[in-house]
Amino acid sequence: MATFQRHRLTPWILLAPQLAVIAVFFFWPAAQAIVQAFYIEDPFGLGHEFVWFENFARIFTSFEYLRALGVTALFSVSVAVGAMSLALLLAVQADRVIHGAHSYKTLLIWPYAVAPAVAGVLWMFMFDPNLGLLSAGLENLGIGWNHRVNGGQAMLLVILASIWKQMSYNFVFFLAGLQSIPKSLLEAAAIDGAGPWRRFWTVTFPLLSPTSFFLLVMNSVYVFFETFGTIDATTGGGPGGATRTLVYKVYEDGFEGYDLGSSAAQSVILLILVGLLTLLQFRYIERKVQY
Amino acid sequence: MATLRLDGLKKTYPNGFVALHGLDLEIADGELLVVVGPSGCGKSTLLRMLAGLEDITAGDLYIGEARVNPLEPADRDIAMVFQNYALYPHMSVAGNMEYALKNRGVPKEARRRKVEETASLIGLQDLLDRRPRQLSGGQRQRVAMGRAIVREPQVFLFDEPLSNLDAKLRVQMRLEIRRLQKRLGVTSVYVTHDQVEAMTLADRLIVMNEGRIEQLGSPMTLYDQPASTFVAGFIGSPAMNFLSAEASGRTLSLPCGNQLHAPVDAHGHVTLGIRPEHLVPVEESDDALAVQVELVEPLGADTLAYVQLDGQAEPLVVRFDGARRLEEGDRLWLAPDLERLHLFDPEQGQRLTTTEAITTP
Ligand SMILES: Nc1ncnc2c1ncn2[C@@H]1O[C@H](COP(=O)(O)OP(=O)(O)OP(=O)(O)O)[C@@H](O)[C@H]1O
Ligand SMILES: [Mg+2]
Numbered sequence: 001m002a003t004f005q006r007h008r009l010t011p012w013i014l015l016a017p018q019l020a021v022i023a024v025f026f027f028w029p030a031a032q033a034i035v036q037a038f039y040i041e042d043p044f045g046l047g048h049e050f051v052w053f054e055n056f057a058r059i060f061t062s063f064e065y066l067r068a069l070g071v072t073a074l075f076s077v078s079v080a081v082g083a084m085s086l087a088l089l090l091a092v093q094a095d096r097v098i099h100g101a102h103s104y105k106t107l108l109i110w111p112y113a114v115a116p117a118v119a120g121v122l123w124m125f126m127f128d129p130n131l132g133l134l135s136a137g138l139e140n141l142g143i144g145w146n147h148r149v150n151g152g153q154a155m156l157l158v159i160l161a162s163i164w165k166q167m168s169y170n171f172v173f174f175l176a177g178l179q180s181i182p183k184s185l186l187e188a189a190a191i192d193g194a195g196p197w198r199r200f201w202t203v204t205f206p207l208l209s210p211t212s213f214f215l216l217v218m219n220s221v222y223v224f225f226e227t228f229g230t231i232d233a234t235t236g237g238g239p240g241g242a243t244r245t246l247v248y249k250v251y252e253d254g255f256e257g258y259d260l261g262s263s264a265a266q267s268v269i270l271l272i273l274v275g276l277l278t279l280l281q282f283r284y285i286e287r288k289v290q291y
Numbered sequence: 292m293a294t295l296r297l298d299g300l301k302k303t304y305p306n307g308f309v310a311l312h313g314l315d316l317e318i319a320d321g322e323l324l325v326v327v328g329p330s331g332c333g334k335s336t337l338l339r340m341l342a343g344l345e346d347i348t349a350g351d352l353y354i355g356e357a358r359v360n361p362l363e364p365a366d367r368d369i370a371m372v373f374q375n376y377a378l379y380p381h382m383s384v385a386g387n388m389e390y391a392l393k394n395r396g397v398p399k400e401a402r403r404r405k406v407e408e409t410a411s412l413i414g415l416q417d418l419l420d421r422r423p424r425q426l427s428g429g430q431r432q433r434v435a436m437g438r439a440i441v442r443e444p445q446v447f448l449f450d451e452p453l454s455n456l457d458a459k460l461r462v463q464m465r466l467e468i469r470r471l472q473k474r475l476g477v478t479s480v481y482v483t484h485d486q487v488e489a490m491t492l493a494d495r496l497i498v499m500n501e502g503r504i505e506q507l508g509s510p511m512t513l514y515d516q517p518a519s520t521f522v523a524g525f526i527g528s529p530a531m532n533f534l535s536a537e538a539s540g541r542t543l544s545l546p547c548g549n550q551l552h553a554p555v556d557a558h559g560h561v562t563l564g565i566r567p568e569h570l571v572p573v574e575e576s577d578d579a580l581a582v583q584v585e586l587v588e589p590l591g592a593d594t595l596a597y598v599q600l601d602g603q604a605e606p607l608v609v610r611f612d613g614a615r616r617l618e619e620g621d622r623l624w625l626a627p628d629l630e631r632l633h634l635f636d637p638e639q640g641q642r643l644t645t646t647e648a649i650t651t652p
Contacts, residue, residue: 185377185379188373188438190343190344190364190365191344191364191369192394193365193391194365195365198394207381
């Protein structure tokens with residue numbers, strides 16, 4: 001009995017450091033944000049006033065916010081779909097040649113190790129209207145490139161940078177998923193008369209669905225939150241708010257506009273939004289991927 | 292239904308390893324050919340080449356009249372049962388069975404009928420909606436069979452289909468495979484490393500060794516007239532006993548001092564093969580081999596005894612009636628069945644005999 005008691009305590013002790021980190025860096029700020037969302041604070045932090053839901057009401061009637069919502073929708077769908085499908089395409093190609101060769105896989109995850117801001121800067125330089133190699137190349141082809149002026153081009157740039165950044169992560173998971181599919185299944189399918197294309201869609205893809213589902217959840221979180229660094233370093237939300245996503249607007253309103261109440265309310269909404277999205281994915285998609 | 296013809300079929304793997312050294316073989320329509328051999332002798336390689344999963348390095352493969360070397364697996368009209376079954380885990384039993392029909396564009400209604408027909412043939416009718424993970428090993432095996440049968444292919448290929456089952460189920464499925472194969476009359480190649488399975492299933496049997504056919508024949512031919520010590524040691528359980536002896540014409544002298552009448556003329560050093568069941572216990576006499584029991588293995592119907600004979604390094608295995616009581620240390624006299632002695636070249640292991648040797652006194 002005594003040992004049993006002790007064993008019940010051990011997991012908590014082992015978890016404690018992790019729990020402490022989560023408490024300090026997630027629960028505490030989240031609680032703060034929720035509290036803040038109900039106050040209006042003056043920019044100099046001299047006084048604040050409890051205002052019930054006024055911050056939320058302001059947000060939902062603001063054209064700027066609705067625009068950011070639209071930008072986010074376009075951005076997140078493009079990045080998630082792009083990063084996942086490109087990664088899958090590459091993983092399928094790599095799976096054909098790699099049979100457990102570990103060194104390749106290690107190389108291929110490198111982009112993931114690059115910090116979002118660095119990735120952003122990298123892409124910004126490549127496409128810099130004055131200095132960039134790629135923008136110069138486009139110029140030669142007769143395509144004028146200036147993402148500082150052209151909102152569509154700015155959007156394209158952040159989408160590309162964000163896809164590039166996330167692709168390696170997806171790639172590694174897809175590759176691992178592909179390599180865990182027994183070769184004999186595909187051989188059986190080949191003997192059963194399925195060509196390569198049909199084999200992929202009727203055997204490989206369904207067997208990858210747990211991996212795809214996991215990546216869908218991870219990529220959603222990524223596009224909503226982690227792309228901040230990339231956007232900040234590449235376009236800074238511009239031009240004229242063309243690349244201002246929800247998370248970027250939280251930052252702008254809070255740290256540049258000093259409207260802490262609105263910023264906090266926005267972050268609460270964003271949290272709820274992503275929470276709901278994840279819940280939805282678990283309820284409706286996860287059920288379909290089990291076999 | 293079709294014949295299968297292999298013409299100098301050779302396989303060299305990309306790393307330079309020669310897995311098959313030119314196989315020549317004809318398999319008759321409706322025949323069940325069993326390929327048996329130790330691990331790594333190239334059984335799976337052969338089967339995978341027949342299926343089209345491995346390229347043929349040299350030689351020709353014909354199914355019926357058609358040379359199929361360049362054909363994809365899908366176009367060879369063969370079905371294969373894998374050792375691990377390779378069932379599609381995300382499809383139901385019915386889905387697994389109809390997959391091949393779907394790929395061939397068979398209409399839905401016809402597919403359903405065919406699947407149900409096959410399912411009742413092999414006793415799967417109540418499991419059609421299950422997923423593979425909801426089945427027992429034996430049931431999975433059955434689904435794998437069903438998936439092969441439903442297509443009505445020209446040729447069945449089996450790669451150790453029973454090796455994941457327990458002993459009892461293995462015997463049962465063995466009978467069932469035999470029954471189905473005869474009933475459907477589909478030409479089949481069956482790979483196993485279990486010699487009992489090989490003997491009981493085969494119309495004809497191939498013993499393979501290091502990528503070569505060591506001997507081809509009916510199970511009883513291989514048992515009665517093994518072409519080499521390799522085959523002799525592989526077919527029959529427990530394995531044949533090998534003794535060293537000196538031959539002079541028809542007289543064989545054993546190191547223990549006994550002399551035996553040889554089935555064929557031979558001279559010099561030879562290897563004498565005697566199966567455990569061909570050593571008969573007799574009354575004490577000068578002609579009989581005097582042995583001492585080292586170890587007894589009672590199996591119920593039979594009792595195996597490992598006995599020591601003077602001048603032999605290895606103990607001999609002898610099969611006794613299960614009713615016979617034996618103790619370690621017992622002294623016994625054994626008489627070999629002189630019509631069933633086998634002589635082999637001691638270096639090459641080749642049989643020293645003509646095919647009539649068994650019948651000539
Ligand atoms: N892809 C490959 N590259 C090189 N050598 C291979 C390859 N596949 C198999 N081999 C070799 O070819 C030989 C025959 O292999 P195979 O799988 O046909 O054996 P097997 O008779 O089926 O054995 P088991 O009873 O263990 O299944 C083995 O020595 C094996 O190491
Ligand atoms: Mg094998």
